Amino acid sequence: MKLSRKHLSFFPTQHGLLFLGILGAMLAGSINYNNNAGFILVFLLGGMALISIFHSFKNLMGLEIIPLSARPVFAGQNAIFPFQVKAGTSGCRSVAFILSSHGKVFESIDRKKTIRLKIPASQRGVLNPVSLTISSVYPFGLFTFRARIPAQTTCLVYPEPRPGPVSTIRGKYSLDGEVETSCQGSDDFQGLKPYQPGNSIKRIAWKTLSRGRGVFIKDFTAQDSLAVILDFEALKERELELKLSRLCHMILTADKKKMEYGLRLPPNFLQNPGIGENHKHSCLKALALFNPHFNLQAGPG
Amino acid sequence: MKNESAIIIPIIGALVVAIAPHTPGLPLWINVWCLLMWGYMLVRLKTGWPMPGTMVRYALTFAGILGLMLTYSISLGSDAFVGLLALMAAIKPFEMPTHRHRMITILLTYFIIITSLFRSESMFIVLYMFFSVFVTTLALVRINAPQVRFRENLNLTGTILAQAIPLMVLLFLLFPRLPGSLFGLTDRSMGVSGFSERMSPGSVSSLVQDQTTAFRAEFKNTRPTPDQLYWRGILFQEFDGKSWIPKNSPQTRISPSGVPGEAIDYTILLEPHNSTWLMALDLPIKGPSWARLAMDHTLTSQRPVKQKIKYRATSIIPNPSEKSYPGLTGAQEGIDRPGDKTNSQDFTSSKKMARAIIAKAGNKNPRARVLAYTIADHATTVTEKAQLLLAYFRENQFVYTLNPPLTKDHPIDDFLLESKKGYCEHYASAFAFMMNVLGVPARVVGGYLGGELNPYGNYLIIRQSYAHAWAEIFDPAKGWIRIDPTAAVAPERIQTNPDGSSSSQGAFSGAMGFSRKLQFALDAVNLRWEAWFTGYSYFEQQALLEKLGLGKRNGFPGVAGILSLITLLGLAIFFGFIFWLFRSKKTGPDPIQKTYTLFCRRLDRLGLPKIPSQGPVDFAKMCAEKAPNLTLEITAITDLYVRLRFQKSCPDTTFSDFKTRVADFKPKPPGPDPSAGTNPTCGPEPGQAKDRTP
Numbered sequence: 001m002k003l004s005r006k007h008l009s010f011f012p013t014q015h016g017l018l019f020l021g022i023l024g025a026m027l028a029g030s031i032n033y034n035n036n037a038g039f040i041l042v043f044l045l046g047g048m049a050l051i052s053i054f055h056s057f058k059n060l061m062g063l064e065i066i067p068l069s070a071r072p073v074f075a076g077q078n079a080i081f082p083f084q085v086k087a088g089t090s091g092c093r094s095v096a097f098i099l100s101s102h103g104k105v106f107e108s109i110d111r112k113k114t115i116r117l118k119i120p121a122s123q124r125g126v127l128n129p130v131s132l133t134i135s136s137v138y139p140f141g142l143f144t145f146r147a148r149i150p151a152q153t154t155c156l157v158y159p160e161p162r163p164g165p166v167s168t169i170r171g172k173y174s175l176d177g178e179v180e181t182s183c184q185g186s187d188d189f190q191g192l193k194p195y196q197p198g199n200s201i202k203r204i205a206w207k208t209l210s211r212g213r214g215v216f217i218k219d220f221t222a223q224d225s226l227a228v229i230l231d232f233e234a235l236k237e238r239e240l241e242l243k244l245s246r247l248c249h250m251i252l253t254a255d256k257k258k259m260e261y262g263l264r265l266p267p268n269f270l271q272n273p274g275i276g277e278n279h280k281h282s283c284l285k286a287l288a289l290f291n292p293h294f295n296l297q298a299g300p301g
Numbered sequence: 302m303k304n305e306s307a308i309i310i311p312i313i314g315a316l317v318v319a320i321a322p323h324t325p326g327l328p329l330w331i332n333v334w335c336l337l338m339w340g341y342m343l344v345r346l347k348t349g350w351p352m353p354g355t356m357v358r359y360a361l362t363f364a365g366i367l368g369l370m371l372t373y374s375i376s377l378g379s380d381a382f383v384g385l386l387a388l389m390a391a392i393k394p395f396e397m398p399t400h401r402h403r404m405i406t407i408l409l410t411y412f413i414i415i416t417s418l419f420r421s422e423s424m425f426i427v428l429y430m431f432f433s434v435f436v437t438t439l440a441l442v443r444i445n446a447p448q449v450r451f452r453e454n455l456n457l458t459g460t461i462l463a464q465a466i467p468l469m470v471l472l473f474l475l476f477p478r479l480p481g482s483l484f485g486l487t488d489r490s491m492g493v494s495g496f497s498e499r500m501s502p503g504s505v506s507s508l509v510q511d512q513t514t515a516f517r518a519e520f521k522n523t524r525p526t527p528d529q530l531y532w533r534g535i536l537f538q539e540f541d542g543k544s545w546i547p548k549n550s551p552q553t554r555i556s557p558s559g560v561p562g563e564a565i566d567y568t569i570l571l572e573p574h575n576s577t578w579l580m581a582l583d584l585p586i587k588g589p590s591w592a593r594l595a596m597d598h599t600l601t602s603q604r605p606v607k608q609k610i611k612y613r614a615t616s617i618i619p620n621p622s623e624k625s626y627p628g629l630t631g632a633q634e635g636i637d638r639p640g641d642k643t644n645s646q647d648f649t650s651s652k653k654m655a656r657a658i659i660a661k662a663g664n665k666n667p668r669a670r671v672l673a674y675t676i677a678d679h680a681t682t683v684t685e686k687a688q689l690l691l692a693y694f695r696e697n698q699f700v701y702t703l704n705p706p707l708t709k710d711h712p713i714d715d716f717l718l719e720s721k722k723g724y725c726e727h728y729a730s731a732f733a734f735m736m737n738v739l740g741v742p743a744r745v746v747g748g749y750l751g752g753e754l755n756p757y758g759n760y761l762i763i764r765q766s767y768a769h770a771w772a773e774i775f776d777p778a779k780g781w782i783r784i785d786p787t788a789a790v791a792p793e794r795i796q797t798n799p800d801g802s803s804s805s806q807g808a809f810s811g812a813m814g815f816s817r818k819l820q821f822a823l824d825a826v827n828l829r830w831e832a833w834f835t836g837y838s839y840f841e842q843q844a845l846l847e848k849l850g851l852g853k854r855n856g857f858p859g860v861a862g863i864l865s866l867i868t869l870l871g872l873a874i875f876f877g878f879i880f881w882l883f884r885s886k887k888t889g890p891d892p893i894q895k896t897y898t899l900f901c902r903r904l905d906r907l908g909l910p911k912i913p914s915q916g917p918v919d920f921a922k923m924c925a926e927k928a929p930n931l932t933l934e935i936t937a938i939t940d941l942y943v944r945l946r947f948q949k950s951c952p953d954t955t956f957s958d959f960k961t962r963v964a965d966f967k968p969k970p971p972g973p974d975p976s977a978g979t980n981p982t983c984g985p986e987p988g989q990a991k992d993r994t995p
Binding site: 005010011015018019022026029030031033034035036037038039040041042043044045046047048050051052053055093094106108125126128130137138139140141289291 | 400401404405408411412414415418419422426427430431434438441442444445446448449453457460461462464465466468469472473476478479607608834837838839875879880882894918943946947
């Protein structure tokens with residue numbers, strides 16, 4: 001988004017008001033004593049203040065701001081929103097970028113720069129800094145030009161991971177990875193299932209794929225028995241957020257142990273077992289956006 | 302530390318530059334004080350000495366104010382004010398850690414700059430002011446953009462300063478000036494030598510040789526000879542035994558025609574002297590339109606002269622072919638003063654006049670009275686009496702000195718019979734007193750005598766030390782005649798200035814030293830400056846406007862008022878335009894938010910207000926519980942909203958769908974609840990009634 005006149009608002013700063021007050025006093029003194037040198041000083045300072053407005057305006061004009069995508073963070077961390085800013089023709093000096101009244105940085109941009117604005121992410125969900133404020137008092141600090149533009153960027157906030165005992169739908173495994181499961185699986189080939197993101201690449205039915213029939217995975221009962229489903233309902237904690245935090249920690253642990261895991265959330269969300277970055281992200285995203293009242297189907301990616 | 306020095310050094314630099322013009326006027330200890338404080342701050346940047354704490358700052362402030370009170374006692378004059386500013390400026394750098402303090406320091410610096418302008422408006426001070434503003438503004442830019450390269454700050458400051466100058470010139474010329482002062486606050490004693498309204502010879506033991514300029518005079522065509530340079534200022538017409546005091550005289554209109562002698566046009570640039578007397582060459586016949594020319598040939602302005610003023614005047618001086626009249630010789634020839642209508646008055650009325658002049662003196666100076674009778678009572682004509690008195694001065698070892706002894710109750714007795722030492726005031730006073738005693742009306746004129754020629758500017762500089770007093774006697778046949786008794790004692794005083802300088806061109810041979818030449822050259826440049834800059838005031842502005850066709854002759858008596866209105870209105874419109882152009886713009890909630898707010902408002906009307914802490918989903922749940930008939934719509938809209946908000950890639954249709962659904966969502970408030978009817982205190986809002994139903 002490129003800054004133009006219609007984005008900008010203008011007002012004197014506190015010091016600007018003080019300056020105008022002093023200027024008024026000087027003018028009154030000059031009039032009273034008919035002091036021509038005093039008049040000259042008052043008009044010079046007034047003229048300079050006036051001219052500075054144009055320089056200030058020129059400084060911000062043509063500034064271009066392009067939001068870049070923010071990496072997801074866990075609740076309690078700082079969300080970092082990167083923006084690419086391009087200065088107008090004559091550079092941009094001492095500009096403050098403020099995101100949702102939190103992240104504030106002062107930058108001078110000669111041509112192009114990436115700025116990173118931090119906002120503490122306190123809650124899981126989607127952190128949506130509604131507006132980005134760009135303001136500058138350059139060059140005299142007497143007048144402010146300010147623009148508030150839609151930030152047009154969001155950051156996904158995962159629940160805060162909290163350690164604790166792990167329970168799954170098919171049994172329990174402790175944090176040291178020992179699987180306690182009563183269900184015996186076999187290595188029998190059960191058939192083909194459509195590929196879902198997160199499924200192990202080892203299980204892809206390459207032959208089917210090479211025949212051009214689509215991506216399928218070979219389904220083995222034994223594989224299922226090794227995988228765990230992390231189930232919301234199985235957790236004993238009362239509090240919703242705590243449950244989600246626990247699930248988050250479990251996902252991270254399972255991912256660390258290269259364990260195959262799935263996720264089930266009420267009422268009917270099920271992420272089939274899988275491994276890998278994308279799978280982990282899908283699961284965490286489901287936790288981030290989880291709402292017990294609405295069945296939100298997480299989108300791909 | 303480097304960051305700090307990048308800010309502190311420019312600020313201290315600005316303060317030093319702003320205070321510098323004041324240093325000669327400030328007491329030594331304040332100068333040392335400033336140097337110490339700033340020195341500490343600068344050394345601190347290298348050595349890392351600690352920043353003085355709050356307690357130290359308070360102690361310093363207290364000590365400074367105490368010192369100030371000791372220096373200036375209780376007089377809260379402008380000097381003390383400047384001293385206070387300097388003290389504050391010295392301590393201010395200790396409060397630099399916050400941006401706010403730095404900004405206030407810079408604004409204070411601008412204020413210090415203007416105080417130096419109130420001391421002097423000379424060209425050098427004004428030029429220095431530009432330099433000072435540049436340095437201060439550089440510091441201002443520096444503290445607002447410390448990361449930017451210094452050279453860039455420098456360029457920007459220079460650019461803005463240069464761009465502001467045309468605006469400054471325009472405003473300077475057109476900003477409406479007042480003929481007087483705004484609040485009547487006119488205490489401007491600094492740098493102004495007072496012009497005494499009372500002459501008491503003998504009350505001051507020594508006259509300080511003040512070499513500052515009293516006024517300058519530029520002649521159009523001919524320059525008078527040195528012995529013609531009597532500058533008439535104040536006229537003392539009453540004597541109370543000790544002091545001569547002026548008396549009001551009716552205004553007069555004198556036609557310049559028929560006056561013997563030569564009319565001379567000249568321009569005077571008068572330094573402020575806090576009184577209404579205007580200087581003019583003896584004898585003025587025409588002054589500026591705003592001045593008052595009295596019957597007694599004195600020029601006065603309406604208000605005390607508080608700033609430099611420039612005016613033109615015309616005077617009559619005796620024809621060079623005639624013998625000049627100062628001193629004794631002048632008395633013989635006399636000059637007819639055509640303005641005085643008293644010519645026809647006879648001898649007795651003259652005597653009455655003389656008695657009236659010294660009426661307040663009572664019985665003071667009895668010996669001088671006796672002396673006057675002894676010397677000249679036998680003489681018959683006015684001229685003869687004057688001659689005899691002047692001869693007495695000449696022949697009785699009277700000494701011209703600037704350090705006469707103090708006199709007691711009878712100052713004229715003491716002077717004439719005991720000390721016999723005095724300067725012009727003593728001679729003029731004693732002479733006039735004795736003439737009055739003898740029945741010849743005599744008065745004393747205060748003014749200046751002489752003038753130093755500036756060869757570069759071709760004008761005369763009249764210094765404070767050239768102050769002079771002489772007498773005028775009334776001859777029924779000839780009118781008032783100028784007699785300078787000092788000439789009888791010290792004729793050289795008439796021909797040359799007290800400092801030995803001369804008013805004639807010939808004195809400036811090649812022998813003049815370089816520094817003296819430079820001094821004259823600078824004074825000439827400064828005069829040119831003052832002629833158009835310092836002298837620019839209400840009257841000059843009127844003249845300029847007249848030249849531009851906006852003057853009074855267009856039949857607009859209030860053109861100045863209209864112009865001032867236009868100037869102020871123009872400024873107001875300009876600022877208004879700027880503020881309008883950049884009026885505060887709410888980026889407005891984005892369209893999704895806007896639509897959702899509309900939805901919430903509609904539910905609010907049903908008595909389902911959204912609590913700020915409530916999320917959209919919880920809100921929908923609550924609404925669905927309270928208004929089950931709307932559940933379907935509410936859920937659908939909320940679902941769309943949540944999707945639009947939280948789903949990364951939504952089809953474009955989602956928003957339009959959301960919008961139309963909200964637009965169509967116009968639930969009718971349920972009919973008045975029966976419970977609402979039974980409770981009269983319940984508001985008419987159906988929503989509130991709804992709220993109360995479970």
